[in-house]
Amino acid sequence: MASPIVRPKVSKCRRFNARAMDFCQKWARLGIAAWVVAAAVVAGSWVQAVHAEGIQPLNAVVVAVRSYLVQQNGNSKAGQLKVAVTPPDPRLRLAACRTKLRVFTPPGQNTVGDTVVGVGCTDVSNPWSLYVQASVALIRPVLVARYPMSRGTALSSSDVALVNKDVARMTQGYLVDINKINGMLLKYSVTAGTVLRPALLRLPITIKRGDHVVLMAQGGGIQVKMAGIALTDGAVGDVIRVRNLSSHRVVQGTVVSAGVVQVQF
Numbered sequence: 001m002a003s004p005i006v007r008p009k010v011s012k013c014r015r016f017n018a019r020a021m022d023f024c025q026k027w028a029r030l031g032i033a034a035w036v037v038a039a040a041v042v043a044g045s046w047v048q049a050v051h052a053e054g055i056q057p058l059n060a061v062v063v064a065v066r067s068y069l070v071q072q073n074g075n076s077k078a079g080q081l082k083v084a085v086t087p088p089d090p091r092l093r094l095a096a097c098r099t100k101l102r103v104f105t106p107p108g109q110n111t112v113g114d115t116v117v118g119v120g121c122t123d124v125s126n127p128w129s130l131y132v133q134a135s136v137a138l139i140r141p142v143l144v145a146r147y148p149m150s151r152g153t154a155l156s157s158s159d160v161a162l163v164n165k166d167v168a169r170m171t172q173g174y175l176v177d178i179n180k181i182n183g184m185l186l187k188y189s190v191t192a193g194t195v196l197r198p199a200l201l202r203l204p205i206t207i208k209r210g211d212h213v214v215l216m217a218q219g220g221g222i223q224v225k226m227a228g229i230a231l232t233d234g235a236v237g238d239v240i241r242v243r244n245l246s247s248h249r250v251v252q253g254t255v256v257s258a259g260v261v262q263v264q265f
Contacts, residue, residue: 056094056121056128061101062087065117065132068103072111079140079167085117086133095126112136112168138168143175143196153186154204165195173197203235206258213261215242215253228261 065085073081102120109115113136120129141162149159157178167174175181175196184201194200207213207230215226227245234240234255242261243250253261 054096056096058088058090058092058094061119061130061132064101064103064119065134068117069111069134069136072105073136073138079138082137082139084135084137088130088132092130094128094130095121095123097121097123097126097128099123106131112138136168137166139164140167141165141176142167142170143178143181145190145192145194145196147192148190149186150189151186155181155184155186155201157182160196163193170195170197172199175201203237205233205235207234207240207255207261209233211259213242213259215244215251215261215263216256217263219264230261 062085069083104118106118116131142165143160144163211230213228215228217224228242231241238255253263256262
């Protein structure tokens with residue numbers, strides 16, 4: 001003869017935790033043994049814990065991305081590197097990777113500024129990949145205008161200041177040497193705080209239209225000098241038009257210094 005099902009008292013359920021007690025009280029009224037229910041709850045918790053051990057820790061992904069970006073910008077010793085990584089969605093469940101995480105820069109992305117970094121697991125049994133957002137800043141002092149200045153202003157060291165900026169986002173360049181801007185002219189008007197970049201400045205005019213100049217040509221160990229007259233203005237490094245006073249031909253040459261233009265044979 002089969003043993004009767006034990007019907008536990010509801011009061012007996014108080015020995016379990018809140019979750020188990022709730023199930024116990026419900027099933028006790030239906031005549032199922034409380035210990036069976038409690039065992040099922042405990043077993044479920046144990047299975048969940050075992051399953052969690054096979055989940056990839058997302059903080060390890062963040063650490064891998066940060067280390068990768070720091071390494072990629074390791075040569076940026078001129079400034080202070082700041083790396084911020086956006087953690088993956090905490091609801092994400094990835095199989096625990098038994099190999100070292102592979103971190104890479106996807107096509108079209110940079111390792112500075114706002115970027116996206118790829119992370120993957122090469123474990124053949126559980127391969128996966130995901131993309132993580134990050135931001136990399138390189139803070140260093142750069143030259144900025146102290147106050148508004150108009151186009152054509154000849155700069156001196158008192159016109160500029162060194163201010164810490166994130167140069168990782170300055171795709172058009174920037175200037176850091178205060179001694180190299182002395183005497184340079186502004187191509188455009190600027191406001192106070194404008195970051196000075198190479199495209200904003202030009203060298204002062206050293207040869208003006210109508211100036212008498214020396215045309216200098218070199219080749220094969222021979223140097224020839226001729227008199228000429230400038231037809232256009234130019235600074236050092238500019239290519240200008242010059243009329244040769246001997247042949248009256250118009251030639252093009254590069255300004256090398258005040259009153260001297262180098263031409264090719």
